[in-house]
Amino acid sequence: MKNSVIRSLFVVAVSCLGVLSCSTPSVTVTVYNPIAKPRPAEIVEIDAPSVFGRVGDDFVVTDEAGRPMVAQLTYDNKILFSDDFGPLETRKFLIHRPKPSDRQAGDTVCVGMIRHDKQDDFAWENDRGGYRLYGPSYRREGGNVSGYDIWTKSVDYPVLAARYDDHEFCNASYHKDHGSGMDVYTVGRTLGAGMNALVADGETAYPCAYRECDILESGPLRMTARITCYPELIGTDSCVVETRTISLDRGSWLNKTEVSYEGLSRRHQLINGIVVHRQNTRGYVKDPEGRYLAYADLTDNTDRGNGIIFIGVVNPSRPDSVGYSPLEAPLGDAVGHVLTHTSYNPGDTYTYYWGAGWSKGGVRGMRAWCDYLADFHERLGHPLEVTVK
Numbered sequence: 001m002k003n004s005v006i007r008s009l010f011v012v013a014v015s016c017l018g019v020l021s022c023s024t025p026s027v028t029v030t031v032y033n034p035i036a037k038p039r040p041a042e043i044v045e046i047d048a049p050s051v052f053g054r055v056g057d058d059f060v061v062t063d064e065a066g067r068p069m070v071a072q073l074t075y076d077n078k079i080l081f082s083d084d085f086g087p088l089e090t091r092k093f094l095i096h097r098p099k100p101s102d103r104q105a106g107d108t109v110c111v112g113m114i115r116h117d118k119q120d121d122f123a124w125e126n127d128r129g130g131y132r133l134y135g136p137s138y139r140r141e142g143g144n145v146s147g148y149d150i151w152t153k154s155v156d157y158p159v160l161a162a163r164y165d166d167h168e169f170c171n172a173s174y175h176k177d178h179g180s181g182m183d184v185y186t187v188g189r190t191l192g193a194g195m196n197a198l199v200a201d202g203e204t205a206y207p208c209a210y211r212e213c214d215i216l217e218s219g220p221l222r223m224t225a226r227i228t229c230y231p232e233l234i235g236t237d238s239c240v241v242e243t244r245t246i247s248l249d250r251g252s253w254l255n256k257t258e259v260s261y262e263g264l265s266r267r268h269q270l271i272n273g274i275v276v277h278r279q280n281t282r283g284y285v286k287d288p289e290g291r292y293l294a295y296a297d298l299t300d301n302t303d304r305g306n307g308i309i310f311i312g313v314v315n316p317s318r319p320d321s322v323g324y325s326p327l328e329a330p331l332g333d334a335v336g337h338v339l340t341h342t343s344y345n346p347g348d349t350y351t352y353y354w355g356a357g358w359s360k361g362g363v364r365g366m367r368a369w370c371d372y373l374a375d376f377h378e379r380l381g382h383p384l385e386v387t388v389k
């Protein structure tokens with residue numbers, strides 16, 4: 001009996017030595033910044049299947065010094081992590097099976113929610129700002145708002161759920177700043193803060209509220225949702241359905257939006273843009289190279305010290321044209337739009353970026369905002385070069 005116990009212990013010891021002598025399977029990720037500008041808090045994106053075959057689907061990302069990084073596996077099988085990259089800098093990271101010491105919980109700042117208690121609002125946010133789309137109950141009750149709404153933020157943690165709750169149950173209006181930001185942006189029957197729309201026979205087909213919203217993921221590094229709109233009459237096509245996939249990354253002022261239309265039989269003009277309000281009719285910038293649009297919105301109650309909301313649209317490819325288009329008649333404070341115009345062909349997917357920052361939340365003025373939009377466009381054209389070995 002004693003000898004058998006000794007033999008068992010020996011087998012276990014040899015097995016342990018064998019495990020310790022074998023290196024943990026890992027993948028080396030080399031990331032190069034090809035532009036001569038810094039890229040703070042840049043998201044690195046890798047196809048997960050290229051990694052899982054080596055390390056499995058339980059993984060951790062570490063830097064060269066072995067420090068664990070906050071990572072996310074997305075709904076469409078991408079591995080995300082984020083870090084700062086200097087001008088023309090090359091950095092290496094490891095993806096491997098986790099050890100207990102590798103586990104690092106990341107704060108989830110990219111959050112999406114549907115508030116069925118508030119007319120089915122779809123609200124989402126990251127560490128820079130928040131946004132809202134109106135839902136089906138809003139439309140059924142006669143609502144007519146079409147564009148993207150903005151929630152200003154001055155903190156880097158999620159606040160929208162608490163704002164809704166405080167507004168509904170604690171008599172603390174979300175139209176006032178209680179220390180984290182507020183809702184002081186007016187949308188109406190306009191494009192709001194960067195909505196897209198088709199144009200048929202000279203008329204803009206403003207979409208009103210979403211029909212279905214599928215939140216595909218909420219953080220920690222990316223929020224993604226798929227929006228399906230109500231069927232609309234576009235020209236002679238009586239049942240055109242728009243689908244949008246909206247994603248918002250940690251550290252970004254801008255949402256990525258991919259738009260497609262079903263039921264469209266011919267090419268139409270597609271616009272996206274920003275509503276211009278009477279409080280600042282000349283406060284927009286049209287980049288002469290067509291890279292971006294920018295607008296400084298003075299909010300709907302300028303005498304209350306609300307600060308300035310800076311809104312931007314960035315197009316990865318050059319649009320057909322950019323310009324200012326006045327409304328036939330003012331709609332409340334809205335007097336026009338600053339727009340990009342692009343031809344949309346049936347079956348295409350149109351991709352663009354839009355979003356907002358706040359003077360009380362880190363944006364230091366219109367020049368700084370335009371510089372950010374121009375740099376964002378440059379980064380789109382020169383993405384991080386990622387090699388997986």
